[in-house]
Amino acid sequence: MIREKVRVKTFKINGVDVTGQSNQTILEVARDNGIEIPTLCHLEGLSCVGSCRMCIVEIKGSREPTPACTAKIKEGIEVTTNSSKIEATRKMILSMMFSERTHTCSTCVANGDCELQNKSVELELQHSQVPYLNKRFEIDASHKNFVNDPNRCILCTRCIRVCDEIEGAHALDLAGRGLSTRIIHDMDEPWADSQSCTSCGKCVYVCPTGALYEKDVSEEEVIKKRGIILELVKNRGKY
Amino acid sequence: MITSLNELKELADKKKCTDDNSRQELRVCMGSSCMSLGSAELGKSLQDELQSRELNDRYKIKSVGCSGLCANGTLVSHCNGNESTLYEKITTSDAKDLVDSIQNGGLLKDKMCDIAQPFFAKQTKIVLENAGMIDPDEIEDYIAHGGYIALFKALDEMTPKEVIEEVKISALRGRGGGGYPAGIKWESVSKVISEQKYIICNGDEGDPGAFMDRAVMESDPHRVLEGMAIAGYACGANKGYIYVRAEYPLAVEKLSRAIKQATKLGILGENIAHSNFSFSIEIRLGAGAFVCGEATALIASVEGNRGNPRQKPPHLTDYGLWGKPTVLNNVETLANIAPIIKNGGAWYKNIGTQNSSGTKVFALTGHIKNTGLVEVPMGTTLRELIYEIGGGIPDGKRFKAIQSGGPSGGCIPEELLDLHVDYESLKNAGSIMGSGGLIVIDDSSNMVEIARFFMDFCRSESCGKCTPCRVGTTELTLLLDKFIKKEATKSDFELLKEMCEVLKSASLCGLGQTAPNPVLSTIKYFESEYLEGIGDD
Numbered sequence: 001m002i003r004e005k006v007r008v009k010t011f012k013i014n015g016v017d018v019t020g021q022s023n024q025t026i027l028e029v030a031r032d033n034g035i036e037i038p039t040l041c042h043l044e045g046l047s048c049v050g051s052c053r054m055c056i057v058e059i060k061g062s063r064e065p066t067p068a069c070t071a072k073i074k075e076g077i078e079v080t081t082n083s084s085k086i087e088a089t090r091k092m093i094l095s096m097m098f099s100e101r102t103h104t105c106s107t108c109v110a111n112g113d114c115e116l117q118n119k120s121v122e123l124e125l126q127h128s129q130v131p132y133l134n135k136r137f138e139i140d141a142s143h144k145n146f147v148n149d150p151n152r153c154i155l156c157t158r159c160i161r162v163c164d165e166i167e168g169a170h171a172l173d174l175a176g177r178g179l180s181t182r183i184i185h186d187m188d189e190p191w192a193d194s195q196s197c198t199s200c201g202k203c204v205y206v207c208p209t210g211a212l213y214e215k216d217v218s219e220e221e222v223i224k225k226r227g228i229i230l231e232l233v234k235n236r237g238k239y
Numbered sequence: 240m241i242t243s244l245n246e247l248k249e250l251a252d253k254k255k256c257t258d259d260n261s262r263q264e265l266r267v268c269m270g271s272s273c274m275s276l277g278s279a280e281l282g283k284s285l286q287d288e289l290q291s292r293e294l295n296d297r298y299k300i301k302s303v304g305c306s307g308l309c310a311n312g313t314l315v316s317h318c319n320g321n322e323s324t325l326y327e328k329i330t331t332s333d334a335k336d337l338v339d340s341i342q343n344g345g346l347l348k349d350k351m352c353d354i355a356q357p358f359f360a361k362q363t364k365i366v367l368e369n370a371g372m373i374d375p376d377e378i379e380d381y382i383a384h385g386g387y388i389a390l391f392k393a394l395d396e397m398t399p400k401e402v403i404e405e406v407k408i409s410a411l412r413g414r415g416g417g418g419y420p421a422g423i424k425w426e427s428v429s430k431v432i433s434e435q436k437y438i439i440c441n442g443d444e445g446d447p448g449a450f451m452d453r454a455v456m457e458s459d460p461h462r463v464l465e466g467m468a469i470a471g472y473a474c475g476a477n478k479g480y481i482y483v484r485a486e487y488p489l490a491v492e493k494l495s496r497a498i499k500q501a502t503k504l505g506i507l508g509e510n511i512a513h514s515n516f517s518f519s520i521e522i523r524l525g526a527g528a529f530v531c532g533e534a535t536a537l538i539a540s541v542e543g544n545r546g547n548p549r550q551k552p553p554h555l556t557d558y559g560l561w562g563k564p565t566v567l568n569n570v571e572t573l574a575n576i577a578p579i580i581k582n583g584g585a586w587y588k589n590i591g592t593q594n595s596s597g598t599k600v601f602a603l604t605g606h607i608k609n610t611g612l613v614e615v616p617m618g619t620t621l622r623e624l625i626y627e628i629g630g631g632i633p634d635g636k637r638f639k640a641i642q643s644g645g646p647s648g649g650c651i652p653e654e655l656l657d658l659h660v661d662y663e664s665l666k667n668a669g670s671i672m673g674s675g676g677l678i679v680i681d682d683s684s685n686m687v688e689i690a691r692f693f694m695d696f697c698r699s700e701s702c703g704k705c706t707p708c709r710v711g712t713t714e715l716t717l718l719l720d721k722f723i724k725k726e727a728t729k730s731d732f733e734l735l736k737e738m739c740e741v742l743k744s745a746s747l748c749g750l751g752q753t754a755p756n757p758v759l760s761t762i763k764y765f766e767s768e769y770l771e772g773i774g775d776d
Contacts, residue, residue, distance in 0.1 A: 050550040051704045053745045064744050064752065070550040092741045096710035130714050130738065155703065174545060174703070177528070179713050181703030 011077045020073050027055055027068040030081065037081050038090060038119055040097075041156035042069045043206055045229035046165060052156055053093050054119065057081045065089070087123070094119055095129040100179065102134050102151040103209070110210030111220040116154060117209075135179055142192035145215055146204050150182045153211035159183060159203035166232055171197040183211075202229070240505040242513050244391040247382060254383035262299045263341070266316040268371065270305035270457050271450075271489050272611075273312040277331060281313055284334035294342065304458020306371035308358060309611035316371065317341055327352035357627040358609050363590065365598050366574045367614045370458035375493045378500040381461040387506055389580035390465050393472055394514045397580075402473040403429060406576065408584030410596040415441055415532075415569030416644065416673045418595070418662040421576075424566055427556040428474045431564040436476035438467050439560060439567045441537060442483040442490065445529040446645025447696060449676030451600040452570035454612050456483065456490035459574070460497035464520060466573030468507065469580060471518040474566055479518065482537055484525040494522055529646075529700035533748050534567050536702065547704050548748035569674070571600055591617030595661035599675055605642075606681035608633050622656040625679060636681035640764070644673025646693040646700075647753030649760025650686065669760040671753070686765040687772055691719040693757040697750060708751025711742045715758065722772030729773060736762065 007022045013035050020029035025048070030037050041052035050067035057068045060078035065086060068079075080086065097103075097116060105111045119125075137150035157174070160183065164170040171194050175184040185194040204212045205225040213222050241247050267273075267282045286300050306314045311327035315337065326347060329337065333350060340347040354360075364370075373380040381387070393402050407422030428436060440463060444452040456463060467479045483491050498520050501507040509517045523541045530536045531546040538560050540546035559565025575597060579587045588596045595617040601624065604610050608630030615624065621641060625631065632638050640650040649670035651658065658664050662672045680689060698712035718735050721727040739755035746752045762769055 049704075050747060051706070053706050053747070056745055067550060072552070089741050089745050092737065093706050093745060096706050096714065099714070100706075100710045130710075130734070131717065133710070133713060133717075154706075155709070174547075177703045178698060178701040178709055179703070181709065 009073050009075045011073060011075060011079065013079045014081055022073065024073055025069055026057060026071045026073055026079055029073055030068060030079075035081060037068050038122060039069060040115060040119060040154065040208055041158065043158050043162075043226060043229060045233040046158060046161045046206075049157060049161070052097075052154070054090055056086060056089065058083055058086060091123055091125050092129055094123055094125050097154050098125075098128045099130050099132045100135060101153065102136070107219060108152065108210040109213045109217050109219060109222040110152070110224070113220075113222055113224050114210060115208035133179070137182060140185075140191050141215070142190035143197075143199070144192065145199060146191065146201065147213055147215060148183065148185075148191055149211050149213070151211075152209045153183060154209060155181055155183075156208055157183075158206040158208065159212060162202045162206050162229060163197075166229060167198060167200050167202055169196050169198050169200075172203060205229075241387075242505065244388070244395055244512075247387055247391055250379065251383045251385070254379040262295075262297055263320075264299055264301045264316075264318040265337075265341075266301045266303045266318060266371065268304070268306055268312060268314045269302040270309075270454060271487075272305065272309040273314060274489065276312045278313040281315070281329060281331050281334060284331040285315075285338065288334050288338040292338065292342065294338070298338075298341070301374050302376065303372060304370045304375050305367075305454040305612060307362075307367065307454075307612040307614075308352070308609060310609050311352060314352065314371070325352040325354050326350045358611075358613070358630065361619075361623065361628050362614050363598050363616050364614050365578050365587075365590075366455060366462075366571055366600050367458070367612065368578075369462065370454060373459065375458055375460055376496055378461060378497065378504060378506075381459070385581065386461050386577070387465055389577035390468050390472075390506070391512055393469050393580055394512050394516060399429060399473045399475065402469060402580065405580060405584040406473070409575075409579045409587035410584075411572065411575055411579060411587065412595060412662060413569060414571035414575070414599065414674070416647065416671060418672060421568060421572055424556065424568075425470060425473050428476075428564045428566050431557060433564050435478075435561075435563045436474055437560045437563055437565040438470045438474065438476045438479040439537070439541065439565060440467055440479065440481040440573055441532065441534075441567055441569045442481055442487070443525045443532040443537060444487075444570070444674060445484065445532045445700075446647075446674050446676045447693075448602060448604045448642075448678045449645060449674045450602045451612060451675045453487050453490055455570050455574050455600075456487065457493050460490075460493045461501065462574045462577055463494070463570055464497055464501055464507065466568075466576035467520060468511070468518045469576050470566055470568065470573065472516050474564075476566065477517045477519070479520040480523050480541055480560070481520060482523050482525055482531070482541055484527065484531075486527060491522060491524065498522070528702070529696075530702045530748070530750050533750060536748065537567065538565065547702050548750075550747060571675070592659065592661045594663055595672075599660070599672070601675045601677050603629050603677050603679065605677075605679040606632055606634075606636060606684075607679040617661045618659040620657050620659055621651065624660070624677065625656070629679065632679065632681050634681075636683060638679070639682045639684060640680045640686065640689075640761075642670075642678040642680060642689065642693075642757070643676070644671035644756070645676050646696050647671060647749065647756055648673045648676075649756045650680070650689065650764060651760075652764040669763050670756070685723070686761040686768045687719060687722050690758045690761045691716060691723060694719055694754065697754040701750065701754075705745075705747035705751060707742050708746045708748075708754065711738055711746075711751070712754055714738060715742070715755070719758070722769055725772050726774050727769075727772045732769060732773060735769075 048069040050070040055068040056065040058080040140148040536548040
């Protein structure tokens with residue numbers, strides 16, 4: 001791949017002229033300009049995978065919407081982040097996340113500090129638009145400090161990425177596929193038996209929901225440190 | 240070692256001479272379909288029969304690939320010079336009678352297969368020209384039938400640019416489903432400056448009811464290798480991978496042998512034909528995930544990672560296998576390359592329709608008499624395919640719909656039977672060309688159940704990466720169940736349509752984006768069957 005020179009690009013978001021550098025994504029430039037695009041799997045400091053589909057935006061002339069977190073900006077494109085169609089699609093996708101597993105806020109450790117919950121407030125989703133599936137999974141509470149409750153997982157894969165990209169341990173990965181996909185440790189062993197986990201806790205801090213949490217906390221008691229990753233990256237001079 | 244076009248031609252002549260001078264051939268189909276009917280045993284019985292009558296100096300048994308009419312296997316063709324007679328439904332118990340009749344210079348009349356019937360007469364064979372003729376285990380046989388001439392011609396007489404130009408003139412479009420022009424894809428990769436580039440052949444044929452690529456790989460593996468080597472020369476790649484699903488063990492066996500033979504003769508390897516061009520090919524096995532037929536997931540799988548797709552761009556032409564520029568072509572696309580280089584792009588362009596040139600191999604399955612493989616020019620009508628070539632609907636049933644393009648495609652109703660099949664016409668009808676599976680559905684079938692079958696397939700094959708596909712395919716399957724049980728409500732019907740739109744527009748890869756097609760197309764043409772599923776509410 002040829003390394004392109006970084007150039008300044010001018011384009012439109014929601015009719016407003018904005019500029020950014022050619023290596024930036026639509027999401028980055030939007031946020032630099034105070035335009036909010038909802039995200040879930042995205043976390044500053046980690047690579048972008050575009051899997052949750054919350055941040056989809058329309059680009060004039062493209063057939064289908066594209067995730068703003070992975071799309072690099074281009075000169076002259078016209079981006080719409082808030083059309084009624086996009087907003088309806090986001091609501092449906094968010095509904096799907098709620099229906100897939102078991103998200104009962106009132107009994108959740110992350111109640112009040114949950115990005116999934118915040119997203120439903122932000123998008124004004126008052127009830128799920130699709131029937132609940134409530135697929136059940138076993139909880140892994142084997143680790144001395146942490147718990148993995150897949151029933152609250154939205155498969156954003158932040159934990160996998162932080163462990164691989166920041167901690168350098170790659171103790172986590174995915175197993176299964178479709179609705180049965182889940183986060184596993186090593187070769188699907190109990191967390192306590194993981195040889196590669198350093199027990200650093202970064203996965204717990206970046207988890208957007210109450211799927212990964214510290215032991216000895218009760219409802220509403222989880223404190224997430226999601227901003228810590230960006231600080232780490234900055235301190236390492238990579239940002 | 241073969242180092243020039245002349246040496247190649249000499250080898251071809253030598254092989255032809257020894258064949259001509261010697262024995263009549265009994266060609267026994269050893270494709271997967273006939274093998275499952277016991278063609279390997281049949282071959283052995285015929286051999287024993289010849290042995291016991293000491294006829295081995297006059298006749299030989301030749302294992303060949305698929306002749307297409309899988310419904311009437313095992314197919315055996317008796318070839319005496321240029322004359323050939325095709326026999327159908329031959330089993331081991333017929334071995335004696337068959338040898339009896341040919342020994343006496345006669346015909347086994349009640350087993351004869353009429354090669355003048357539309358099934359054969361209406362076909363135009365380019366991709367499958369050697370299938371059923373040559374022994375896929377013998378590189379010499381391929382060479383005797385004009386094999387590798389295109390590669391040597393390209394190396395000797397053409398610049399990479401000219402090769403690409405020829406493919407562009409042919410207007411060959413990707414046969415894997417997307418229909419992207421192969422020449423333009425090659426051109427983009429050739430223009431990227433990179434020390435390392437790759438050619439990948441996609442043999443992960445996963446659509447239910449599709450087996451075109453299997454037949455090509457089993458019957459004529461060298462044609463695929465030749466296409467890849469030419470692609471490598473044109474694009475500046477020196478390494479190729481063939482990604483084959485592990486469910487095709489016979490194809491893997493034939494390809495592996497072919498690679499070994501070609502390498503031994505110096506047709507693959509370092510400095511082919513004393514040129515600066517080197518090219519080697521390796522096989523990678525797929526572990527059975529349908530999504531690995533998707534370009535980015537396939538590449539992740541070749542790299543040894545979990546076969547998950549990723550968001551494009553960057554496109555493979557810039558950032559493919561191990562981050563290097565990569566051409567990914569389907570088996571059938573690559574099988575078209577050698578004839579295009581041999582006969583010229585203009586020759587190919589003349590076959591087919593304005594926007595879709597050449598021929599297409601279709602796998603006819605479902606409620607149809609002549610199940611099997613057919614190759615027809617683009618623009619052939621569905622009616623010809625079903626009623627003439629396919630022999631119509633069996634058991635006195637009526638035609639209801641034809642499903643093209645597998646789980647990403649749609650159902651086409653009777654009123655569109657005169658549709659001239661090409662990429663655009665199928666798309667306009669709400670379906671897609673796809674890889675070429677055609678499933679014929681008769682009037683005993685319920686279209687909602689058909690839609691549910693494909694949705695359930697996508698549900699079990701969704702990788703789980705993006706939310707709309709992971710959750711949506713399950714939700715849609717359950718919703719379709721309600722229609723089948725006649726327990727759906729009017730709002731369920733609205734939700735069904737709404738969710739289909741969300742999957743189509745917001746899924747990450749082609750699997751999720753096209754998963755609603757079977758539902759949407761059946762709603763379009765058979766809405767009444769959905770309405771019948773709505774109970775009183």
